[in-house]
Amino acid sequence: MVRTASTVPAAPANPTAAPACDSASASAQHPVPHPARLVALLPGRVRALLPARSAANGRRLRLALTLLPLVLLGAWAAFDWRTVHGGAVRLASADPRWLLAGVLFTGLCSVASAFVRQGAVPERLPPGQLLATQFAAGAAGHALPGNIGAHAVVLRFLRRQGIPLARATSSLALYSAVKPVAKTLVIVAFVVAFPGTLRLTELLPKGETLALVGAITGVSLAAVVTLITTVRPLRRPLIGGLRTALTDTRIVHSRPGRALALWGGAAAFPLCQGAVVASVGSSLGLPVSWPQMLFAYLVASTAAGAVPAPGGLGPMDAALVFTLVAFGAPAALATTTVIGYRVLTVWLPLLPGTLVLSALVRAKVL
Template identity: 50%
Template sequence: MPRPGLHRRVPVRKVLTLVPLLLVAVVAVRHRSVLVEGFGQLRGAEWPWLLAAGGATCLTWVAAAFTRQGAVVQPLPKRRLLVTQFAAGAANHLLPTGLGASAVNLRFMTVCGVPLARSSAALALYLLAESVTRVGLLAVLLVVFPDALRLGGLLPAGLSGPLLGAAVAVLVAAVAALVLVRRLRAAVTGFLRTALGEARSVHTRPARALALWGGSLAFPVLQAAGLAAVGTALGLPVPPTHMALAYLAATVAVALVPTPGGIGSVEAALILALVAAGGPVALATAVVLAYRIITVWVPLVPGALTLGALVRFKVI
């Protein structure tokens, strides 16, 4: 039998602070060729535009903080909320898309005293607002620039049918589970009731509603602006608005692909989208690699260190 008090000598939180850095090392080794090529593409770029892309990336964390606060009625500590979004970005690139950031923010809200049911409802409201604004912005740009993107070029021939069939199958399975499993149906019903109540409370406060929807709109706009800045820095012969449209189309297309941070799937979709917008394949590839270096790889190590520090000091 273990000796009494042995578990107290195991520095669990100190060990957990090293986990993000270990994951960063694993991901970096697996994608070392991408890193080398991506940094190589940055050498010949126009640095003012790269700095603009970096600035847009930093502002996405501010937009995420506004949206997170807008999704919950209870005030959250502003500085810790902003730092948590930076750390959540790193977590999002180390775990399947959306799972890392959601787990970090759920834990943060719980530590701040928001009940788990309301934290989960706020998380769902955030995801809904972000999805609605991203898809809505894409739809508006497609209407304004109908010839900017040849959507048929986003997917290889014959692939759209199987993807649609898979999506329908998942939807049918989910509906069947809700209908047949009573406990699951009761749990979902209770969660929806809580979520709707939280959404009503948020929208009775104009400041919260503005933060929720304004931040949700600013987030994809800033991401798309970052790609357009990198494309301009490398001389991609595609108008910035068309590059922004290509970014939104690609990210919407890969939203359900369960890869860490979209690593791999996002690059492929972005290259296809930029080519569909009229960019040469080689230059589109260079733009995407440089863009992912700025938005993913450069912030990854400091983000992982911040995540470890937040765990160490019990912020999450």
């Protein structure tokens, strides 16, 4: 024990090199359990159903992952085909120049998301593969609730880049934590910049709604705390992951470039999404100003974020229509605007996104 203690290196002379050492020591002291150990925690009957690890099973799994996006695309199209067809028919009379602007803003959403992902890790990621991964993750994110599909794609990409599982997971946690904070700051900036344009009194929820939201939040927090304190196998990896996340957060914010990419991209993403709504609304002649349409998206996406729907579909659409109507838009025109927004942000990039996802799996980038 004495010999081990004597071999601990002294603090580096360069202060900028200390965070990296702290990150490595944090990962070593609080490792995330190996997948085999996690499998060992499963009941015996569940472990018996898992396939044995072999080269043949690995090839089958990779083929399944390659075909899965295309299968999800077909299922999604069969489920929501009427909405897509109706929106396309209504958008036939829209101004194509504004629709082209909406397509441009849709592409910028992937760029903004790529900046956030890069800002959440200290290592430099290959820009081309990162952008392609974010484009593919956008398609995967619409298949599962809570953006789980997108996080799974990005986690696989980070692991392929040699980032340890603990630090890759902490980057996802940092990404998920920064985005709502940045969106809240953007909302505050809109309220300060356009005090007379935004009809805040008509958008504020009633007392019953606030009470329901508060009750749901309280129950969710109590459930998480109870789960962490009672399930011992989860306690150690969660605490270790939290310490790793705090260490990496300090490293990222000690580098101005990473911090700017993290917070700048997080603030730009909802603005690009709102610009898609505003572009579609302008193409249809919606009698609502651009600041109001941008703010309508910010408020609607914030209100619908607590509902675990795939890609925010359903609750997000209803909240956005309600907000646009509150700003003076006709209900039918507001509904068409939301359908056009969904066509540009979901259906238009879904097919190329799934193809890119399959190509990244075949190229072993994922």
